[in-house]
Amino acid sequence: MSAQQTTAAMKLADARRQLERATGQTLPPLLQWSARHLEAMRKMDAEFAERKRQRHAKSDERIAASEQHQAELLIESRRHRELWRLDQMDERKERDRVELSWRQSHRDWLMQLRGSLGPLEQEHLADEISGAFDDSANPVVQHLASSLRAIWTAEQIDVRECADPRLANGSASRSGRWIAIGPLKNIRLCEIAWHETAHICHGELADYREVLADDKFHKISVPAEIASWRWVLDRITYWDEAMHEDMTRFIGSYKSHAIESEIREIVTLCSPLTLSKTRLRIAAA
Numbered sequence: 357m358s359a360q361q362t363t364a365a366m367k368l369a370d371a372r373r374q375l376e377r378a379t380g381q382t383l384p385p386l387l388q389w390s391a392r393h394l395e396a397m398r399k400m401d402a403e404f405a406e407r408k409r410q411r412h413a414k415s416d417e418r419i420a421a422s423e424q425h426q427a428e429l430l431i432e433s434r435r436h437r438e439l440w441r442l443d444q445m446d447e448r449k450e451r452d453r454v455e456l457s458w459r460q461s462h463r464d465w466l467m468q469l470r471g472s473l474g475p476l477e478q479e480h481l482a483d484e485i486s487g488a489f490d491d492s493a494n495p496v497v498q499h500l501a502s503s504l505r506a507i508w509t510a511e512q513i514d515v516r517e518c519a520d521p522r523l524a525n526g527s528a529s530r531s532g533r534w535i536a537i538g539p540l541k542n543i544r545l546c547e548i549a550w551h552e553t554a555h556i557c558h559g560e561l562a563d564y565r566e567v568l569a570d571d572k573f574h575k576i577s578v579p580a581e582i583a584s585w586r587w588v589l590d591r592i593t594y595w596d597e598a599m600h601e602d603m604t605r606f607i608g609s610y611k612s613h614a615i616e617s618e619i620r621e622i623v624t625l626c627s628p629l630t631l632s633k634t635r636l637r638i639a640a641a
């Protein structure tokens with residue numbers, strides 16, 4: 357019996373005694389709850405309590421399952437992204453490996469055939485020698501690398517060290533905020549890495565004027581190349597004649613795709629005056 361029922365029963369018993377005293381009569385005995393009724397009530401209470409317990413347990417289970425499902429999806433998508441990144445890096449490495457091997461065998465073939473190399477093959481050979489040079493103990497290299505790493509951290513750039521340094525080439529994805537570069541072990545490799553970083557960091561351009569590259573596969577944008585080198589010249593922490601020469605050569609390879617106004621910009625960018633201005637800016641910093 358509940359507390360409420362007990363109180364009601366006590367009040368009723370009280371009233372009966374008062375009535376019996378007042379009338380001098382004995383009233384017939386009170387109706388007792390039957391055992392069957394009490395048992396039925398107890399069972400009903402228990403059944404509903406059990407329904408409630410089961411419902412709550414089921415909800416808990418469903419909540420836990422959906423939380424686990426979400427956590428699993430998150431892990432799967434992270435893993436997918438990571439594998440995709442590794443796959444792209446591997447693709448780059450293999451492409452470079454094939455290109456390097458082709459250049460080397462082409463040189464051997466030319467040497468056997470003519471006993472000399474053309475200007476392009478000589479340039480490739482110089483790139484290979486330069487790319488293999490480890491100058492990482494040079495304080496200038498360390499300085500260029502550390503200031504660049506600070507930019508990568510601040511700009512949250514995904515840096516993929518997968519480009520073969522002997523090909524003197526990097527790449528960048530502005531929309532994906534990643535760059536593919538070689539190891540930062542000499543000044544030239546640092547310069548290339550600065551340039552690829554600039555592709556992510558330079559300001560938006562009114563017109564990218566993208567055109568198909570000579571391979572009819574890659575897209576190139578001369579305005580983006582110019583903007584990137586400008587960004588480098590405005591921020592890089594070291595600059596010398598050799599770097600200026602490298603920049604002149606790198607951007608020069610886009611000249612055949614440039615329109616007249618862009619050619620003028622390229623000429624200004626590569627001029628001795630720009631070299632002096634850049635060196636002055638760094639000296640004054």
Ligand SMILES: [Zn+2]
Binds near residue numbers: 555
């Ligand atoms: Zn570029």
